[in-house]
Amino acid sequence: MRAAVWYGPGKLEIQQIEEPACGRNDLMLQVLRCNICGSDLRTYLSGSSSIKPGTVLGHEFIGRVLRAPDWSGFSAGHLVTAAQDIPCEHCWYCLHDMEHLCENKLEFGKHFQGAFAEYMVIPEIALRKGWVKRVPETMTENQATLIEPVSSCVHTQSIVSFKPSENVLIIGGGPIGCIHGELVKHAGAEAIVLADLSEARLESAKRFGFTSYVNASSVKLIDYVRENFPQGMDKVISANPSPDALAEAIQLVRKRGIVVAFGGLPKDNFTVQADGNKIHYDEITLTGSYAYSRKENDLAFEYVSAGVISADQYITSVYPLEEIVEGMKAAQRAEGLKVQIKIS
Ligand SMILES: [Zn+2]
Ligand SMILES: [Zn+2]
Structure with a gap:
């Protein structure tokens, strides 16, 4: 064969x-x-x-x-x-x-x-x-x-409860990011922001009608969030293979916010330089989601x-x-x- x-x-x-x-x-x-x-x-x-x-x-x-x-x-x-x-x-x-x-x-x-x-x-x-x-x-x-x-993304929903009226940022506009977006939408989120480095990918993702699309290669996500969600995001899902994106996600959530490490990282680049004080003082929850x-x-x-x-x-x-x-x-x-x- x-x-x-x-x-x-x-x-x-x-x-x-x-x-x-x-x-x-x-x-x-x-x-x-x-x-x-x-x-x-x-x-x-x-x-x-x-x-x-x-x-x-x-x-x-x-x-x-x-x-x-x-x-x-x-x-x-x-x-x-x-x-x-x-x-x-x-x-x-x-x-x-x-x-x-x-x-x-x-x-x-x-x-x-x-x-x-x-x-x-x-x-x-x-x-x-x-x-x-x-x-x-x-x-x-x-x-x-x-x-x-979709099963892997449904699993995230059972680890983290997404509630109506929340604002959620998804970093990574690939198929997985979009599936998360559709599930979060189904859960009733008020704002779903999708960020990616690729303009073409963001264009493709527009078919799902999320609230906004941010090109993270031209706009700093931290500036975008400060301006539009001054308190920070309720939840951030990092659905991409970048350790830097995961470190950034921690900076973007509000106090008691939840960060989901969804994407597996490359085997030669998986160390995350995270702000431990932000996690401590703001009581951030960081969770993986796998399988x-x-x-x-x-x-x-x-x-x-x-x-x-x-x-x-x-x-x-x-x-x-x-x-x-x-x-x-x-x-x-x-x-x-x-x-x-x-x-x-
Ligand atoms: Zn797979
Ligand atoms: Zn077993």
Whole structure:
């Protein structure tokens, strides 16, 4: 089968490789589409300490079932998508209702081959534990491929309660920043400010109708916030891969404000120089937000189905598998939103 195989930073090759082995209790899929996630781009560009060369990346996918075990409830022809991580269900975190922080979790595009390939195997463990979702006929392919990233953003909503009438700043106008914006809007925020360094990206994000858009390469965010929200923002979500942006976010919230560190940082640039006194005297809460539970994955499915997330607005370019490197470069240029790879 054709697959995009990752061999290290900047090395992604389309190759003919063997079809993955599909056990009696596994599910075999023909991959239709898979979106490029920020983490795929980060791995492609700068590598990953936990992904081995020779891995097929990709986890925001929709596929058609070719064969499935009888007990699974799936059968040939069904369209499905799946969560990226499969927790073990027996470590301390799994037993304490924090399965997303599982010590032994298995991931597509890391422990299992991912979806930038013609075929993909969903292992029995993912089927048994309910991490695979049937895509109904009423759902578009674009909607299905967004359930995974929306789940991560829904998780932020369960860590931090966003209340009506709040003002929220999101630093990072990529797809994740926009998903956060739509969820915060759904929660009733009064003002949603989206900041990014790329004018093209801000232009793309205007389709979501947030309150304001700030180009942080020409306007200092601190000046913008002082002028428009003199007390500071109620909440700031840092949805980008920059340690400086996270340090800045801490300066931008009001007393008792909350800062969410959403974006993973590059493995060679993750140290944040933060103002400890601001955190102390202003009683700032700084929290990470990473991955999601099965309940949050279900809620993301509902939000996407109900149109809380305007899925079709996110896919701004589509490349065939053969041109995945071009797709990665387009994602890196950060002009549009999601880049999708069409596989079958
Ligand atoms: Zn992802
Ligand atoms: Zn576990």
